[in-house]
Every structure is written in structure tokens, then in C-alpha cells.
Amino acid sequence: MSLPGYLKGDSKLASSPITRDAFQAMQEAALFGEDDVKALRASRPILEPQVDQILDVWYGFVGSKPFLLKQFSHPDSGQPDPEYLGRVRARFGQWILDTADAQYDEDWLRWQFEIGRRHHRVGKNLTDAAVSTALIPFRYLLPLAQPIVQTLRPFLERTGGPTKTVDAMQDAWRKSVLLQVTLWSYPYVIAGDF
Numbered sequence: 271m272s273l274p275g276y277l278k279g280d281s282k283l284a285s286s287p288i289t290r291d292a293f294q295a296m297q298e299a300a301l302f303g304e305d306d307v308k309a310l311r312a313s314r315p316i317l318e319p320q321v322d323q324i325l326d327v328w329y330g331f332v333g334s335k336p337f338l339l340k341q342f343s344h345p346d347s348g349q350p351d352p353e354y355l356g357r358v359r360a361r362f363g364q365w366i367l368d369t370a371d372a373q374y375d376e377d378w379l380r381w382q383f384e385i386g387r388r389h390h391r392v393g394k395n396l397t398d399a400a401v402s403t404a405l406i407p408f409r410y411l412l413p414l415a416q417p418i419v420q421t422l423r424p425f426l427e428r429t430g431g432p433t434k435t436v437d438a439m440q441d442a443w444r445k446s447v448l449l450q451v452t453l454w455s456y457p458y459v460i461a462g463d464f
């Protein structure tokens with residue numbers, strides 16, 4: 271994989287502090303099951319040709335909120351960093367496909383914890399050698415799931431599938447994003463309390 275900074279499956283990644291069994295319990299808590307895996311997989315061919323347009327919408331949202339855009343900007347001048355935005359955007363596109371592919375193996379879990387670190391001060395900016403804010407404040411992490419899942423809807427609807435099918439795909443995405451953002455919260459939680 272030649273995408274700069276993309277490390278899913280890379281042996282350099284630390285092992286996941288959450289076991290697959292523990293993640294399984296999290297999935298059960300979110301009512302995430304086999305039907306959701308199927309719905310996510312079904313969403314992939316629909317979303318793949320639209321990745322750029324989806325990213326335009328999501329980046330448009332982040333760009334329209336100064337407190338979000340700040341996290342891609344210089345800490346003193348407040349000037350957004352187009353290179354940082356661009357490099358993260360490319361990996362964000364890959365994340366859309368990875369979420370739809372729904373592999374919940376050890377590699378996937380390790381990569382989740384790395385993405386979490388990249389939002390927190392332990393890992394933010396390092397991948398792209400960016401000069402920006404030290405961390406994404408936790409208070410924004412979970413709420414951003416809402417615009418992401420909400421704005422995905424018209425893209426899921428584009429093939430004209432029945433409402434029931436689109437509902438199932440959107441529900442699966444909602445659960446998957448909720449579970450992933452929960453994993454990403456790990457470095458924000460007091461040691462031992464996750």
C-alpha cells in the first residue's frame with residue numbers, strides 16, 4: 271500500500287490493548303451483528319465510486335466549523351495547512367473502504383488504536399510531520415459521528431435501492447462508526463478505566 275502514513279497490517283503497529291473477545295462484547299452492546307457486516311459489505315460498491323464526493327461533503331463540514339478546522343491549522347497563526355488536510359483526506363478515503371470491508375481481525379484492531387492515537391496528543395501530527403494543535407479535544411470526537419453518518423445517506427441512496435436496504439446500510443455504518451470512535455477514545459480514558 272503506497273498511501274503515505276497508512277499502516278493497517280504493518281508489523282510496526284503496537285498490539286491492541288483490547289482483545290478480539292472484548293471487542294466482540296462491544297459489538298454485542300451496540301447490537302452489531304452479522305446482518306450489519308453484510309450491510310457494510312453491500313455499501314462498498316455503492317460508496318467506492320463516490321468516495322471523493324463524500325470527502326468533499328465531510329471536509330466541507332469540517333472546513334465550515336472554525337473549532338474543527340483549527341485541528342488542521344497552525345497552532346499560532348491559525349492558518350489551515352493544505353498539505354496536512356490533503357494527506358489525511360487520502361487516508362480518510364481509504365478508511366471509508368476499510369469500514370465497508372468490515373474485517374475485525376487483529377490487524378484491524380491494531381490499526382484502530384493507531385487511528386485513536388493520531389487524534390490524541392500521543393500521536394497527532396507525527397504521521398504527516400504537521401505543525402498543528404496538539405490534540406483533538408475529546409468533546410468533538412463522538413459528536414462528529416452524527417454528521418458523518420447523516421450525510422452518508424444520499425450517497426447510499428444513489429443506486430435507488432429500497433428504503434429498507436438503505437436503512438440497514440446506514441444503521442450498520444452508524445454502529446460501526448460508534449464502535450470505532452469508542453476504540454479511538456482509548457488514549458483519552460484514564461488508565462484502567464476503558
Ligand code: HEM
Nearest residue numbers: 338341358361362365388394395397406410411414415451
Ligand atoms: C466520528 C468521528 C471521526 C471520524 C470517523 C474520523 C476519521 C478520521 C480518519 C479516518 C483519519 C485518518 C486516520 C489515518 O489514516 O491516519 C482521521 C484523522 C484525523 N482527524 Fe478524524 N475523525 C473523527 C473525528 C475527528 C474530529 C472531531 C476532528 C476535529 C477536527 C478530527 C480531525 C482529525 C485530524 C486533525 C486527523 C489527522 C491526525 C494526525 O494524524 O495528525 N477527527 N480522522
